[in-house]
Amino acid sequence: MTNSNPKITTEMIGPAEAKEILEHHNAQNRAFKRKSINQYTRAMRQGEWTFIGDPIRFDRGGELLDGQNRLAAVIESGIPQTFVVIRNLEPDSQRYMDSGVKRSPADQLKIEGVAHPNEVAQIAALVMHWKGNDLPGMNIKYSTFEIVEFVEANTNAVEAAATHARALYHATRASKGTSGAVYFMAAEAAGAETASEFFGLLTSGAGLDNGSPVLLLRNKLIYWASTKARSRERAEILYFYVRCWNGWRKNEKLERLQLPRDSRGVVTMGDLRMRG
Known part of the structure; x- marks a missing residue:
């Protein structure tokens, strides 16, 4: 084997070395x-x-082809990591890298035998953003591992959320990911029995009088699903869920739903805290 052949090693790369690679x-x-x-x-x-053996790759001239985000994380974390390192690759080999389909959280949950993995993954991810105060921007990128770990740690709660979300979808065509996250947060705030009561009323619509926050939300969900309003922002819909949940918990009468405005009259996201 000559020096021009690809060379594979396993190396510990620390912040200083990662910085040198990225800068030069x-x-x-x-x-x-x-x-x-x-x-x-x-x-x-x-x-x-x-x-897991994912390599850091360099071409024949020593230029980095793959791994810059991982190296940047080594710098920011300050913690050295072990990587497979491949050197002496052809420069144009970069075009073929990262072209495969990565395993999604739903894929991994399906492998692990979770029922309705797509719904469960969507619910779990949205709850994680919600609990992490990452709405409406959703700027945190949760890994497949993190989402699967959250599901495993909250199996019963997530499965209950998915069950109620499917029932509500059949009645109103409301997004299962969004409504499931709302159920999860409602159950955490006031208990599963109270959350189930709210979702039961929201699904059936039975016995609800005019002015009921639950009836108002139910009608809105049906309307949004049947018109172009289905494309409205998820965060906005979440606010309306929370507004009606909190109104229901306070025995409040509601005639309409609208986003709050700040002192300048600009529409704001609103408070997503759910009343216990």
């Missing part, structure tokens, strides 16, 4: 992906970064 050997990569860097950094700091 990274002239032909894509823009950094901030969400990915944050995700990797979080995993490294929490001790959840697992060695």
